[in-house]
Amino acid sequence: MGWTSNDYQHEGYVAEIAPDGRLSGSSTSAGILFHGITGHYQPAGESDPNEEIVPHDLIMSWRGACTCGWQGELWRRVFTPEEADIATRKEYVPLGDAAYVSMEVEDAVQEEWHVHIAPSEAILGVEAAAKEHRQAGHRLDKTVAAAKAAGASWTDIGRAAGISRQAAHERWADK
Numbered sequence: 001m002g003w004t005s006n007d008y009q010h011e012g013y014v015a016e017i018a019p020d021g022r023l024s025g026s027s028t029s030a031g032i033l034f035h036g037i038t039g040h041y042q043p044a045g046e047s048d049p050n051e052e053i054v055p056h057d058l059i060m061s062w063r064g065a066c067t068c069g070w071q072g073e074l075w076r077r078v079f080t081p082e083e084a085d086i087a088t089r090k091e092y093v094p095l096g097d098a099a100y101v102s103m104e105v106e107d108a109v110q111e112e113w114h115v116h117i118a119p120s121e122a123i124l125g126v127e128a129a130a131k132e133h134r135q136a137g138h139r140l141d142k143t144v145a146a147a148k149a150a151g152a153s154w155t156d157i158g159r160a161a162g163i164s165r166q167a168a169h170e171r172w173a174d175k
Helices: 103-149 156-162 166-172
Strands: 003-004 009-015 026-028 032-037 051-054 061-066 073-079 091-092
Touching: 009 103, 061 103, 073 103, 103 156, 103 166, 156 166
Parallel strands: 073 091
Antiparallel strands: 003 009, 009 061, 026 032, 032 051, 061 073
């Protein structure tokens, strides 16, 4: 399960990490799929000829990942519930179980990913405000032209716009 930024430029997810350091892309019931063929693991088969399957029991860590290349901090697999500790990024997943993190860890990784995308999300707000500003400017220009055509003075237009008569004249006289 992953997350998508509002601008669709970032897709984040929890990635399983193969013993050789590769990050996962997806999984099967037999294990986790990793891109690239090393010859150390079972090939995924004809449907995924460039991937191989790493068994769940060989997954010893995870990290947040994003399609832009960002990677979060490492989470380590521990083998007893007593060793598990969110604060120190230790997740208990019993051997023999699928190597998927808990919702608690997934939520923590998602929060870390949100910090990663915060600047681009903030830029979306700037872009929206700038667009609204341009649109308002165009509406103001058309409204001033209509007011002038209807016989309004530069003094009245300036007062309505919150600027001086001279500033109103300088801004809109040539439009």
